[in-house]
Amino acid sequence: MKVLVVGGGGREHALCWAISASPLLTRLICAPGNPGIAEIAECFPVGSEDIEGQLALAKAEGVDLVVVGPEAPLTLGLADACAQAGIPCFGPKAGPARLEGSKSFFKDIANAAGAPTAAFGRFTEAAAARAYIREKGAPIVVKADGLAAGKGVVVATTVEEAEQAVTEMMEDRIHGAAGATLVIEECLVGEEISFFALCDGSHAIPLGAAQDHKRVGDGDTGPNTGGMGAYSPPPAFTEALQAEVMERCITPVLAELARRDMPFQGVLFAGLMLTKEGPKLLEFNVRFGDPECQALMLRLRSDILPALVAATQGELKDFDLRWEKLASILVVMAAEGYPGTPRKGTEIRGLEAAAQVPGVQVFHAGTARDDAGRLVANGGRVLGIGASGKTFQEAREAAYAAIAKVDWPEGFCRKDIGWRAL
Template sequence: MKVLLVGGGGREHALAWRIAGSPLLTRLWCAPGNPGIAQHAECVPIGAEDIPALVAFAREQAVDLVVAGPEAPLTIGLADACAAAGIACFGPSAAAARLEGSKAFTREVADAAGVPGAAWARFTDPSAARAYIRRTGAPIVVKADGLAAGKGVVVAATVDEAEAAIADIMESRVHGASGAEVVIEECLVGQEVSFFALCDGTDALPLAAAQDHKRVGDGDTGPNTGGMGAYSPPSVFTEALREEVMARIIRPTLAEMVRRGTPFRGVIFAGLMITDAGPRLIEFNVRFGDPECQALMLRLEGDLLAALHAACTGRLSEVSLGWSAEPSLVVVMAARGYPGTPAKGGAIRGLDAAGAVPGVTVFQAGTARGPEGGIVASGGRVLGIAARGPDLAAARDAAYCAVAAVDWADGFCRRDIGHHALPHPGTIKAA
């Protein structure tokens, strides 16, 4: 099977790494890819949102399956364009991708499907939004309605913080047009979990769960980011909870999407809050999470490519995937300045030494080749140092041992990934 993977981040590196091991694979391209992905795929210089060029390449190369990594290409119609060209695409139509492209749309679908979630309201007028916040009080959650690279959510502890978020999102437009409308939600209390399932329009195959670390600083402090690390499986997410989430959240949502004439095919990512009253939906995403995907791919047992293709062709019932009992953990190394303006161009050394630590796999995200051929930083989240081990503490220790082997002056990371399950952070050791 010839496969074109779309994207160039850590999630795509993890997917390429796993797809490359499939016995079904005959050739793998990635557009645009990165130097790490180039170890497993032929990288082609096509942007992830250049839909006409992606489809033209897929037709020229007789690609059997296009796999969409990030959400943006899906929300602007990659799957639709592939379908029009007769090419299978793993990912939802633009209409179904609104589950991520619009927070308000997600809430409407969830309400219609009876999915448990937070109380919410939507606003296009900043004054009305502020008045609602003053009436409701804090803590409260303010979300840009559209895509914002994982940074469009503010969990405000005070009314002043919430009003400042309205000013930033709706008036200063820090997230561009995505902030023309906001969704304001009740602040749910509990542990946040990311849960994933493959969908073929009507059927769903549960995958696994992970716990992300959104805040930039240790102890869950500082602004939200795209994710500073993750581990899988989270102990709070039991088998009974998985069944409840499938029955009360995933399957009713799929049925509602069918009722609307926009069946969902691809991977659905449910951001959940595990509260004292049970699981509640925070948001849906229409792609694998990043960095959660890196943690999941380390635990996956089975043919990922076969499962992705089955989701496109309505054959999920024929697929079986297993998961290692060994937990995994990924530490994101980000560039100084992230989640604001990251420092770019700094040389990164020691990746081979980091990858030589037992149990460790290094995934590249925001990297590029420098003028002299070495690896340099080219983004905000730059590396995913992932490890699997006999227990979570061993996986954590291996990951941080590998972090210590990376020589990158501009790099930083959180030192407490996994702290919900491991109260005492590991010591950074020399490789």
């Protein structure tokens, strides 16, 4: 099979790495890719949000399957375009992709499906939003309705902080049009889990769970980021909880989308809070998480490609995935200044030595080659150092041993990834 993976981050590197091991694969293409992906796939300089360009590439190269990594191409209709061209695509069409593209739509679907989620209000006027915040009090969560690159959520500990978030999102438009509508909801308390299910429009199978670390600093301090690391499986997420989430969250939501003639094919990412009342939905994403995908792929022992194909063909009902009885961890190395304005162009050395540590896999996220061919930082989250082991302690020690071999003074990472598991 010829496969095109859309995207160029750490998640896409992990997907390419997993797909490249499939005996079904004859050719692997990635667009736009990155220097790490280029070691295992042919990379083409087509932006992930260039729908026409991606479709033209898929046609020109005669690909048998398109695998979409980021959310933006899905909300822009890449899967729709592929369907019209007769090219199988792993990822939902624009309609069901609104589960991530619109917090309001997510809430509507969750409520219609009877899936447990936080109480909320929806607002298009700042004055009404502020009045709701003052009525409910803090802590309270303020969310931009649209896509905001993982930065459109403020967990406010005071009323003043929440009102400031309203001002910045709705009036200052720090997230552009994404903040024109706000969803303001109760602050759920508990342990946060990322759970993934493969879906074929009618059926779903569990893909596993991971736990992300959103805050930039050790001890979960500082501003939220796109994710500073992850580990899998989270000890708090038992088989019984997984069965409950499948029954109460995934299956009814799939049925509700199908009822609305919007069948969901792809990976459904449930952001969960394990509350005293049971698991509740924080959000749905319509793609693999980053960095959770990297942690999951390190543990997967099944051939991932047949599962992706089955999802596009409505054949997941009796599909079985095998997992290694290992723990995995992914530590993100970010550029100085992240999550604000990251410093770009700094040289990165030592990755070859890092990759030699047993159990370690290095994933590129925001890297590039400069005119001299040097590997340099080209984003905020730049590298993902992943490792697997028989225990979390073993995996964690391997990951940080590899990080110690990376020669990049301008990079930093959290030193406590996986602390809940330990």
